[in-house]
Amino acid sequence: MVSTHPVGVQPSGNQYLPEKRSNTTLSPNQELLPLSARVNRHNCLEIGGCDVTTLVQQFGSPLYILDEETLRTACQQYRDTFKQYYKGESQVLYASKAWNCLAVCAIAASEGLGIDVVSGGELYTALKAGVSPDKIYLHGNNKSREELILAIESGCTIVADNWHELHTLVNIAEERLIASESTLSTQHSVLSTRIMLRLTPGIECHTHEYIRTGHLDSKFGFDPNDLDQVFAFVSKQPSLNCVGLHAHIGSQIFERQPHRDLGVVMVQWLRDAAKYDLELTELNVGGGLGIKYTESDDPPSIEEWSKAICEVVQQACADQNLPLPKLLCEPGRSLIATACVTAYTIGSAKVIPDIRTYVTIDGGMSDNPRPITYQSVYRAVVANKMSDSLTETVTLAGKHCESGDILIKNAQLPKTEPGDILVVMGTGAYNYSMASNYNRLPRPAAVLVANGEANLILQRETYQDIIRQDCLPERLK
């Protein structure tokens, strides 16, 4: 915890508020609370002009609260810094695995972003949200034939991951060609599938450090040692319109050097492709920029990260005497994590003298599986006691039948009572998208807040939803 307060003065939840600096827009990934967070005269947390305690009364608990200002600001910062620092064309994609739903896809698209999807379900959602198919990129290391056909027929780009997929794509194209010949003489080009190739760059990131290896042990993408074979194969397939290369090196990364190295490696690959008469015009460097989950996390800003990538790709192209490709990136976490908080209601407590005090909330590993899955660390405030001193150290436990269902160990909070509203920060990425119904808990609702208005973007699941897919065979009735 922050230890820079005068002796005898306890910090309060206010310490996490974004500090407005004059004339500078804060980089959302460097803040703990959403940009619109304030404390009102009732000592309560407000987000998007809405009192969090009122939101919980209105929409129930637990509740995901998504701040539109923070999400849009992050989208704009990525979009505008790529425009500013890159002399060629650029396109930012939102890696929607972080949080894929209609409203979030629609907001990202309205800011000019494309969408990266990794399954038929994410693709279907993006299409239904009105995202233009030419800005949708389908990823995945084992896409089904049905997923590929949906993407091809919708006009999306497919990021081809492996040999099996390339062969399947050629096979699908042949079938479509035969089908079209029986109807009318469709041009070959109309039937060619727009693809990119995903490669494993040999740069592996472990958040605060990274290693480079020749052969990277990753389930994703082509081995760079197969590059010649892949290029030779693709260049001979009239049904595949290969437009570029993709790589993604990891997530929650705080250093800029791994992405600089990636830029250099990828431009080298572009040059290699030219030997096969493959005119590759797009380069996608993936996502990975980290966010601040705790005071000690110090990620670069969106602008610093984007600038580093734009500069290195430009320089590498100049060195290799290559024209600038269209530059794409696909951040997920740094676009949306800080925009959302999860509000819970505090319930029971258990004091184990000299050991620990457990304070329990009405959700847990089903709405945020990151602590139990990755030992991720979060910070929390009590929304109705924002100015109170942080006098207690407690362990915040979820309500699941699982001892490991601990949301935050040693949380610094004011004195809490049942009914208080606990707000966990930085829950926009990989929370709802990885949520489950473990113990048959209905998934929480989500609201979008802006200018004092709250709109439901995900309904709370009901017990009817919980049994919707259950089937009871006649003989068991």
Ligand code: LLP
């Ligand atoms: N592109 C590709 C191909 C990816 O695999 C990922 C994330 C991204 C982009 C976005 O990366 P980001 O900007 O969000 O770091 N569930 C884990 C994170 C898994 C990330 C998977 N791939 C977590 O909760 O930390």
